[in-house]
Amino acid sequence: METTTPVLGRNPPGIAPYTLVCDYGSGWTKATLFGKVGGTPRLIATRSVPTPTIDGLVPDLLAATLQAERAIRAMAGVPGFGSAEGDLYDLRAALLPVGSCAPPMSVVLAGVDSKAVRRVASQLQEASYIREIHAGSIADLLPAGRLPSGYRPDVVVLLEGQEPLPLAQQQPLAQLLARVGADTRLVPVLHCVPEGVESAAAVMLGRMDTDVVRCDLLARPPHGLGAVQRKLHVQYSRHSLWRASGAAQLPAHPTASFISAAGCAMISARYAAASGPGRLLLLDIGASSITVCAAAGEDLTYKVLSGMGLGRGCAALYARVGENNLRRWLPFEPRPDELSLCALRRSLHPAVQPLTLREALVEQAFAREAIRLGITELAPVAPPDLVVGSGFLARGIGSRAASVVIADALSQAQPSWRQVEVTVDSANAFVALGALAAIDPELAGTVWDRDRPRTVTILLAARGGKREAPAVDVAASWQGGSMETTVLEGRLQRIHGAWDKDTSVQLTPLRGVKMAEARRKQPQTIALVMSDGNPLPELLLDTRLVSIRTERRAESVARALDSSGAYTAAELQNL
Amino acid sequence: MSTLPYQLNCAVLTERRLHGRGQLRVGSGERVEPRTIVGTGSPPAEPLIINIAADLQETPAAAAQALTVKVGERVARGAVLARAKTAKSVREVRAPESGVLVAYDQTSGLATLLPSSSQVELRATVSGTVRDVVPGQSVTIETRGAYVAGVWGAGGDAYGVVRLATRSRSETVAFEQLDNHFTYSILVTGGTVTADTLARCEELEVRAVIAGGVAPAELGRYLGFEAGVQVLPEALLTLRSVRKDPGQALLIMLLGGFDATEIDEAAWQVLAACEGREGSITSSNWPEPPRLVVQLPTSEVVNAVPLQQAVLGAGATVLILGGPNAQTAATVVDGAVRRISLPSGVAAEAMQVRTDSGKQLDIPVHNLRVIQNP
Numbered sequence: 001m002e003t004t005t006p007v008l009g010r011n012p013p014g015i016a017p018y019t020l021v022c023d024y025g026s027g028w029t030k031a032t033l034f035g036k037v038g039g040t041p042r043l044i045a046t047r048s049v050p051t052p053t054i055d056g057l058v059p060d061l062l063a064a065t066l067q068a069e070r071a072i073r074a075m076a077g078v079p080g081f082g083s084a085e086g087d088l089y090d091l092r093a094a095l096l097p098v099g100s101c102a103p104p105m106s107v108v109l110a111g112v113d114s115k116a117v118r119r120v121a122s123q124l125q126e127a128s129y130i131r132e133i134h135a136g137s138i139a140d141l142l143p144a145g146r147l148p149s150g151y152r153p154d155v156v157v158l159l160e161g162q163e164p165l166p167l168a169q170q171q172p173l174a175q176l177l178a179r180v181g182a183d184t185r186l187v188p189v190l191h192c193v194p195e196g197v198e199s200a201a202a203v204m205l206g207r208m209d210t211d212v213v214r215c216d217l218l219a220r221p222p223h224g225l226g227a228v229q230r231k232l233h234v235q236y237s238r239h240s241l242w243r244a245s246g247a248a249q250l251p252a253h254p255t256a257s258f259i260s261a262a263g264c265a266m267i268s269a270r271y272a273a274a275s276g277p278g279r280l281l282l283l284d285i286g287a288s289s290i291t292v293c294a295a296a297g298e299d300l301t302y303k304v305l306s307g308m309g310l311g312r313g314c315a316a317l318y319a320r321v322g323e324n325n326l327r328r329w330l331p332f333e334p335r336p337d338e339l340s341l342c343a344l345r346r347s348l349h350p351a352v353q354p355l356t357l358r359e360a361l362v363e364q365a366f367a368r369e370a371i372r373l374g375i376t377e378l379a380p381v382a383p384p385d386l387v388v389g390s391g392f393l394a395r396g397i398g399s400r401a402a403s404v405v406i407a408d409a410l411s412q413a414q415p416s417w418r419q420v421e422v423t424v425d426s427a428n429a430f431v432a433l434g435a436l437a438a439i440d441p442e443l444a445g446t447v448w449d450r451d452r453p454r455t456v457t458i459l460l461a462a463r464g465g466k467r468e469a470p471a472v473d474v475a476a477s478w479q480g481g482s483m484e485t486t487v488l489e490g491r492l493q494r495i496h497g498a499w500d501k502d503t504s505v506q507l508t509p510l511r512g513v514k515m516a517e518a519r520r521k522q523p524q525t526i527a528l529v530m531s532d533g534n535p536l537p538e539l540l541l542d543t544r545l546v547s548i549r550t551e552r553r554a555e556s557v558a559r560a561l562d563s564s565g566a567y568t569a570a571e572l573q574n575l
Numbered sequence: 576m577s578t579l580p581y582q583l584n585c586a587v588l589t590e591r592r593l594h595g596r597g598q599l600r601v602g603s604g605e606r607v608e609p610r611t612i613v614g615t616g617s618p619p620a621e622p623l624i625i626n627i628a629a630d631l632q633e634t635p636a637a638a639a640q641a642l643t644v645k646v647g648e649r650v651a652r653g654a655v656l657a658r659a660k661t662a663k664s665v666r667e668v669r670a671p672e673s674g675v676l677v678a679y680d681q682t683s684g685l686a687t688l689l690p691s692s693s694q695v696e697l698r699a700t701v702s703g704t705v706r707d708v709v710p711g712q713s714v715t716i717e718t719r720g721a722y723v724a725g726v727w728g729a730g731g732d733a734y735g736v737v738r739l740a741t742r743s744r745s746e747t748v749a750f751e752q753l754d755n756h757f758t759y760s761i762l763v764t765g766g767t768v769t770a771d772t773l774a775r776c777e778e779l780e781v782r783a784v785i786a787g788g789v790a791p792a793e794l795g796r797y798l799g800f801e802a803g804v805q806v807l808p809e810a811l812l813t814l815r816s817v818r819k820d821p822g823q824a825l826l827i828m829l830l831g832g833f834d835a836t837e838i839d840e841a842a843w844q845v846l847a848a849c850e851g852r853e854g855s856i857t858s859s860n861w862p863e864p865p866r867l868v869v870q871l872p873t874s875e876v877v878n879a880v881p882l883q884q885a886v887l888g889a890g891a892t893v894l895i896l897g898g899p900n901a902q903t904a905a906t907v908v909d910g911a912v913r914r915i916s917l918p919s920g921v922a923a924e925a926m927q928v929r930t931d932s933g934k935q936l937d938i939p940v941h942n943l944r945v946i947q948n949p
Binding site: 170315319340341343345347349351352354356397 | 577623624678680683685687726727790791792807808809810811812832833834896897898899917918919920921922923938939941942944
């Protein structure tokens, strides 16, 4: 497994006896324990706990670590740090922190040479630790309205060209720095000066928190921009630690970089694509970020939508996708303000779980739109062979419901994609193994081959053709279960009867038929594959909702639900 | 590890930090009020560019000869920077601000003057006693009294006398009832707050409003949104100030949330104990929760303890978040955690709680907000 993320201040420890990857999210902290089982390195257990905060504000990393470690130790059945049985491992040495709790940075990129500014901006936009870049020449950035009112970037990158900054540019630069820093705080400045050029801006920057990088920004990668990227990564680490005050109490990592969670997931995605299905799409719906990553062989494209998600970022997600796009996924008419209040509630209380079916459906509507938005924002990609759901899709709902959510979103975002295989990363293995790869790629590869997420054996197709087509074809295949074809047919007919009369169901047993062939013959098929006797009716119920939600009004859905008897009358009344 | 949101008889620590270089003016053990200036800082100043050559009507090289101040020297405001004599007159360029002449460009004739930094005053914002001083950086002030944390707030900082505008925690104040009694106060109202009430508060120069909740539409109406125009949740959460008139500043602090309809009992008791006392509210930008700190007389604060951490266990009073019983207070029954399947289909770790009406419910532990420890 390859590594692309630099890790500072940590020597590769291998895995012995344990390595605990803690992925500190703004909503949940995911802990994954690696260790040797019978002499073989394995992923032993994974647990997640809500990220504790200090006064509801900053993630308390120490508390998060201890809670997650306690939970995972109980699950794995191993004595651990500070336990009565004695320490089996030193938590401080074993801990590998992954930081997704700190939001990516907001950057102002200013310079004189517009060519260099454009070049640097286009490359930095890809960095997962950067939320947004306001780039331009100093003169461009100064006029009122060019930067948002009260805008406070996390870092200013100042690019000096081959010639020293002209004096005439100094005052505008000073104005720009004063504006973004105002009198509230010092904004770190990354001052990029070419080799051999005496900086003219140094005088005014002398009073700022300045980090000077000597580089040739127009040189080909990895020269030139590499130095800037490394410095920005360090800046991001400081930024993370600054926001996460508990980190100061973790003596093993007072200055170490938090590895970017998105970066870790991407390492795994690339490895998985290269060693497995060929084309892979990773959908990570977090509490305050949405990461979509497409990997095909060595190629990797991704998009991180930060500040948006199903927790703290829910209000931002609502603002971005709009009320109408959310409503279309609901089999009932939401009350006025219901969706916006839900967004506000989730933003204020990110770890709260839906108690009623109605709340769960609203939450899933947000998840569908998060996926749709992420895929739409991603550059055009070829249809994937495997879609991996992570974050909310792996932990917030069951795997079947997650598959339905993914299929729905794909059908809107990429209607031309016919069929995809879906799995959910419930063990947070993509991030955890990516983190392990950052310190020991070979070891991570070994663990990956044994403990990678298995397909949840559900194959769902984003239906081809128009959404309003009334016919729904169902093809099913199962192995190892005891269900007879006739029983299956009977259940399908029962559900068929509950559907609108224009809707038809065709059962096509796929036993012994190659799935690829079935896909070719029936491109508009929703195919369900169960390898271990999964409860089919429930699966079909979910599938039915996929089809109906977008094309039928609430009345017909309610009728269908009622006829199927899947929900109680009280539940229906609550819808 | 969150602190309990409502506490009496506690010692609250507030850190005030200088921005940039500066000097602190208070020492350990000193008493301060919200308006006390605890230090002055000097944020980086904005350099000034002066076109010496153009002002003297000389070439850049000739203007360089006319400089009366060397690069690196300090000049006072109004002091002569350059002087050129002609047959008929003497032309001078004076320093617009006090500062240091840091550069002169021979090719353009431009000089850079770095003004002396302006002083920014750092106020205590709370009443209390200085407990810790880090020279040149920060002071920590201890306030003994009451502490109330909200879930959302906007409007910066405010201080004033706490005044209850309603008799109960669920009663919504009618704006017609508000009079000059509430001027410059921190007004506490049960129930929710309306656009009309906020407008009246602004008129009366009320400094802050504490309420259980506010409907987004009402807040939007107060902020000037047209009827029917939806206020986006994100816009509410990131609201920096709640003021219609730029000359006025009104702070809002919600204890329940946007859909809450009342203040819970524990919070109301603490607020009632603060009636008539001067308090300070800090409400920075979301997601930082707002907080009210009130200093109480020594006779009322005996053996004040540091802010307590919330403990979710048997006997704890909790607030249920979300679901049909949202914002309902309940008591944790036995503190045992059980794995349950919710009606939503989600599997969760839950605790059994009993509401005031005697209803026993299994609620996920993440949906419980502890407001009183066992």
